[in-house]
Amino acid sequence: MTIDATNVKPTVAPTVPGNSDASRDVASYLHPYTNLVTHEKTGPHIITGGHGIYVTDDYGRDLIEGMAGLWCTSLGFDEKRLVDAATKQLNTLPYYHTFASKSTNPAIDLAEKLLEIVPVPMSKVFFANSGSEATDSAVKMVWYYHNAIGQPEKKKIISRKKGYHGVTVASASMTGLPGNHKLFDLPIDRILHTETPHYWREAQPGEEEEDFATRLAEQLEDLIQAEGPETVGAFIAEPIMGAGGVLVPPRTYFEKIQEVLKRYDVLFIADEVICGFGRTGRMFATETFRLKPDMITIAKQLSSAYQPISALFINDKIYQAVKKGSDEIGVFGHGFTYSGHPVAAAVALETIKVYEDDGIIDHVRDVMSPFQKRLKALNKFEHIGETRGRGLIGAFELVADKCAKTPFEPYGAAGKAVAAICLEHGVILRALGDTVAFCPPLIITEEQIHDMFDKVEAALTEWHSSL
Ligand SMILES: Cc1ncc(COP(=O)(O)O)c(C=O)c1O
Numbered sequence: 074m075t076i077d078a079t080n081v082k083p084t085v086a087p088t089v090p091g092n093s094d095a096s097r098d099v100a101s102y103l104h105p106y107t108n109l110v111t112h113e114k115t116g117p118h119i120i121t122g123g124h125g126i127y128v129t130d131d132y133g134r135d136l137i138e139g140m141a142g143l144w145c146t147s148l149g150f151d152e153k154r155l156v157d158a159a160t161k162q163l164n165t166l167p168y169y170h171t172f173a174s175k176s177t178n179p180a181i182d183l184a185e186k187l188l189e190i191v192p193v194p195m196s197k198v199f200f201a202n203s204g205s206e207a208t209d210s211a212v213k214m215v216w217y218y219h220n221a222i223g224q225p226e227k228k229k230i231i232s233r234k235k236g237y238h239g240v241t242v243a244s245a246s247m248t249g250l251p252g253n254h255k256l257f258d259l260p261i262d263r264i265l266h267t268e269t270p271h272y273w274r275e276a277q278p279g280e281e282e283e284d285f286a287t288r289l290a291e292q293l294e295d296l297i298q299a300e301g302p303e304t305v306g307a308f309i310a311e312p313i314m315g316a317g318g319v320l321v322p323p324r325t326y327f328e329k330i331q332e333v334l335k336r337y338d339v340l341f342i343a344d345e346v347i348c349g350f351g352r353t354g355r356m357f358a359t360e361t362f363r364l365k366p367d368m369i370t371i372a373k374q375l376s377s378a379y380q381p382i383s384a385l386f387i388n389d390k391i392y393q394a395v396k397k398g399s400d401e402i403g404v405f406g407h408g409f410t411y412s413g414h415p416v417a418a419a420v421a422l423e424t425i426k427v428y429e430d431d432g433i434i435d436h437v438r439d440v441m442s443p444f445q446k447r448l449k450a451l452n453k454f455e456h457i458g459e460t461r462g463r464g465l466i467g468a469f470e471l472v473a474d475k476c477a478k479t480p481f482e483p484y485g486a487a488g489k490a491v492a493a494i495c496l497e498h499g500v501i502l503r504a505l506g507d508t509v510a511f512c513p514p515l516i517i518t519e520e521q522i523h524d525m526f527d528k529v530e531a532a533l534t535e536w537h538s539s540l
Pocket of ligand 1 (some may be wrong): 210237239
């Protein structure tokens with residue numbers, strides 16, 4: 074079945090000439106993750122304010138932010154405690170760096186707090202500003218570590234097809250999506266991709282979920298053996314794959330993958346940039362999926378996105394080697410001007426306190442069951458092939474033929490069309506190809522969950538009848 078992509082209504086009226094905000098945007102701003110030709114025709118969708126789980130656009134519409142922005146505004150759009158924490162820190166010390174042993178109290182307090190709540194033994198926390206910088210720092214740490222311990226060959230990093238780890242040169246290379254590689258001359262060498270753990274789409278006919286997990290672990294082992302275990306330094310994985318389509322690992326997957334990593338002395342990096350801080354019903358998905366990573370990356374819900382900040386946890390084995398290496402060459406030559414920025418650190422610390430004081434993780438556990446039930450109920454629609462999710466993250470995948478799992482053509486047009494109709498019904502969702510994702514603020518109430526799904530069902534009914 075073919076979708077007419079030209080039928081998709083633009084988000085807003087086409088750009089009007091003159092001095093409107095829309096035309097000024099088109100004239101001056103290069104938008105990330107945007108089709109630049111389409112953007113010149115449709116113009117931007119301008120968001121002007123926010124409260125609770127809602128954002129307001131320049132048409133004055135209140136929209137449910139069903140994606141918490143980009144999987145990040147966990148506490149919604151008007152958490153006063155975070156505004157106050159930022160204001161207080163701006164009035165005290167708006168900036169100082171942490172190079173060459175300088176420090177600030179917010180950076181110290183946050184590092185200490187993170188080590189207190191992380192569920193596996195970790196030794197130190199390194200701060201950066203974005204998820205990409207955190208995963209990029211993890212790559213450099215893998216290389217530095219193996220040089221420092223006298224294994225300079227052990228540098229290759231394995232990630233997964235459809236994995237998402239960011240857009241800087243090394244992190245985009247680990248990202249397993251063609252749109253992040255084409256025309257950019259990526260991936261760089263030493264980055265490899267293994268199979269996607271998507272049971273519904275990738276399993277062989279008749280293959281049980283646990284057998285599928287076994288096969289993927291065997292494929293990883295085959296890849297390590299083919300490359301030479303002495304050349305493979307690390308494996309990186311999101312506990313639940315986000316941007317690749319909200320893919321929840323099949324039962325026993327991580328158990329089996331971790332056995333392989335252990336067998337070949339391959340470091341494990343858990344990329345918790347989306348899953349960290351309550352998304353799966355626990356503070357870290359490392360607990361949800363019983364992971365034993367050597368490094369963990371976090372960002373997004375670390376500060377509820379009120380300030381850009383990310384972090385990389387490293388365990389003591391890595392820290393001791395990095396410490397020795399830095400002494401031999403005189404410096405640990407890595408860090409950003411804004412590493413441990415005091416305002417961002419103060420906001421992140423306050424965010425974690427709000428999670429604790431307001432029982433946000435317990436709240437997620439209460440509301441995730443109605444959320445998952447309503448998500449699953451979308452299977453009744455003729456063109457929804459699969460619904461999937463965990464905690465307060467989920468998605469549905471649109472297909473032309475449910476039984477044969479045949480995709481629509483062209484791929485991505487159906488997802489775009491459905492997300493656009495959902496917007497007209499008052500809900501912002503994100504189309505990832507023909508998968509439409511939900512990742513609402515963690516503060517969403519049960520009543521708001523029902524309201525969001527009622528609107529999405531109305532949108533899906535309208536879209537089905539238009540086919
Ligand atoms: C799992 C994961 N890692 C890394 C990143 C990159 O984060 P950023 O966009 O802050 O660079 C993302 C962004 O969505 C992500 O989902």
